[in-house]
Amino acid sequence: MTLGAVHVAGAGMIRFGKHPREVTLETMGANAARDAMNDAGVTSADIEAMYVGHVFGGPVAGQRIGARIGLAGKPVSNHENYCSSGATALREAWIAVGAGLYDLVLVIGVEKMTDRIKGGVQPDPGDLDAASGFIFAAGHALSARRYMSDYGATREQIAMVAVKNHAHSVMNPYAHYQKPVALEEVLTARPIAEPLGLLDCSPISDGAAAVIVASPAGLRKLGIATAPRIAGCALVSGTVQSGLGDVNEEDVSRRAGEEIYRLSALGAEDIDFVEMHDCFTIAEIVRLEGLGLLPRGEGARLTEAGHTSLGGSMPVNPSGGLLSRGHPVGATGVAQICELFWQLTGRAGGRQVENASTGLAYCKGGSVSGTDGASVTTVVMTR
């Protein structure tokens, strides 16, 4: 590993949610990008390349966005890794800037979903499990049942993930949902795959998020003295489990943790706060445990005890997470980086994590069991 230092110099987002049909993918991406560029004080002339993540945007979506913000002609890479598409774009930007190829690049995650997706996201064509009915919600319901059985966790403890994340995003002006949800509402919501109900599932959202990734020379060019550093950005793929066994011992999360701690030269004990891919309530708990951030089997109890709430010892999803900030799939990985950036620069307003100095983001794409295609990206950023 010979990558140089890589920083985030600015961030921008549009509010996630259901946007009208006339608010196009190009408009959303351009608006988030402009905000990030203004935030960093960088002009389009100084942006050297674009890295764009999306799933459903169609061919050369990044170029279509670039043409709207004065970046026509710049190199554009479009990245697809399902729900971790935006995080994968960030990773390739981190490599290119760390390699010295560029000093200032723009990373965009974007997705227009509400126009095209009714009900849940369709599984990918090669996903034989999903074709047999083992869709995302079913997989996570199985995980919840097993977790409750193995560790004596309660339905209420799992539901508290949704209560916590909705409470956080009341203070996030970019969140899809910005009002508190009571435990009773989560427990009595329409069943989706028991024990999980509607509020245990992340919503279908439209959205866009963008960051400016910079080398030390790029920061100097912008007159920025210090900026949060990307200490590492890991990508692993493959199966959730390594063979038959406990669905809650996620092999892919364990490996994502090992890889990010190796790349960043930091350990689980160094992480102050987390942006976690809580596509379902139970997933937040299982993945925190998989990364070694919470002891195995303790996550549900610790959630109920407030350990992962704002004000707790390791806040998780101060932004509201996928459950409440929303989940425009290609945008999610970049939105997590925006949140890390705002937290590490003390600009997160009412949802600020006190003394935030090291944050971790985890983003997962692909099929339920991951037999064919799970893709997990982990990022650690320091102040």
Add this chain to the structure above:
Amino acid sequence: MTLGAVHVAGAGMIRFGKHPREVTLETMGANAARDAMNDAGVTSADIEAMYVGHVFGGPVAGQRIGARIGLAGKPVSNHENYCSSGATALREAWIAVGAGLYDLVLVIGVEKMTDRIKGGVQPDPGDLDAASGFIFAAGHALSARRYMSDYGATREQIAMVAVKNHAHSVMNPYAHYQKPVALEEVLTARPIAEPLGLLDCSPISDGAAAVIVASPAGLRKLGIATAPRIAGCALVSGTVQSGLGDVNEEDVSRRAGEEIYRLSALGAEDIDFVEMHDCFTIAEIVRLEGLGLLPRGEGARLTEAGHTSLGGSMPVNPSGGLLSRGHPVGATGVAQICELFWQLTGRAGGRQVENASTGLAYCKGGSVSGTDGASVTTVVMTR
């Protein structure tokens, strides 16, 4: 620019053409990848990451291929840049290996088209020109008319590009078409957009191509003493033209040339042979001129004179190019790299370019006018 040396250690392809429905994208990609891995003598355990280019393969296509060749769990990036998707995947691999992040990676370009595309490829949704009827064939017909008018070139000279490329691919066992085509056949083929007929247009093909990209340490690990080097890999986007003007003075090709000569520290005069994105006959001529490889307005005449034929002073498309090797869009950019590799290692059989020591590949994706999204990748490889 601080990238270390990057080499190609092996190549593999399946024959391009119309494959039966049951030959899936995953099967095609896996077969090409296995051939490349065998060619380099690398095991799946030693491959550290996959870079995959495709347009129509659906979410996490690379992971689905990886799972079939013992690469489940490895990092996978899926890249989309329309017809230059495979070339973009190669470029990100070049950056990652050059940065020292990996020593041995697998690059795959793959596309299954004949199942889903009847007639021509549909333009991208944001392409307003195409929506008004200015589709790919119409744009290149306009280019041909203007070229003939400006430079006194003849219809026959332009048609000779197809005659030449079909003659070359008679000697390419991976080509979609492997029989010669007479000038008269090109001239009398069904009109598509006059003056261009069916044989002036690249076909709809299925196919897959793969290469192993290696650092010097990666080569040592494989016991390979020397291997062709990727001297540079440029990516530019944007409009074909810079404002109103001559459609045949492709701004994007000029910039793609300037950037690759800068990155590779080589000039047009150093190029021995070319793999050119000849999606239409006239495009080969216009792009060679745009790169400064032929004098402006001389390309058609020089084609007729044999300058760009095997045995000529600068052979173009010894593989047969898109016109005759075929054009499975995401696979094309990697197939060009396979051809460069085989030529530079003296393994191109009957289509071998004598004393080939420096080759250039040019791949273009996106809309006709490129108003929104043209994407051009240029690669220079040396022996």
